[in-house]
Amino acid sequence: MEVKIGVQHTPREIVLESGLSAEDVESAVAEALGGTAQLLSLTDEKGRKVLVPADRIAYVEIGEPATRRVGFGAL
DSSP states (O other), rough: OOOEEEETTSSSEEEEEBSHHHHHHHHHHHHHHTOSSSSEEETTSOOOOOEEEEEEEEEEEEEEOOOOOOOOOOO
């Protein structure tokens, strides 16, 4: 699942591939924005942990799971 996180006062967004479902990512973001957690904590597919302060989150975009295409066939 591709997740893009926009951070306030930062021109670039954070992009990561997470093994979590869309519902799990959404609940983690809701906890961070609801004041339950001070940080949004997500782990990517390589095991790296990304921490973003909850008060600096501008937006979170949850994409479709990435599928790899093989070959040169017409789409």
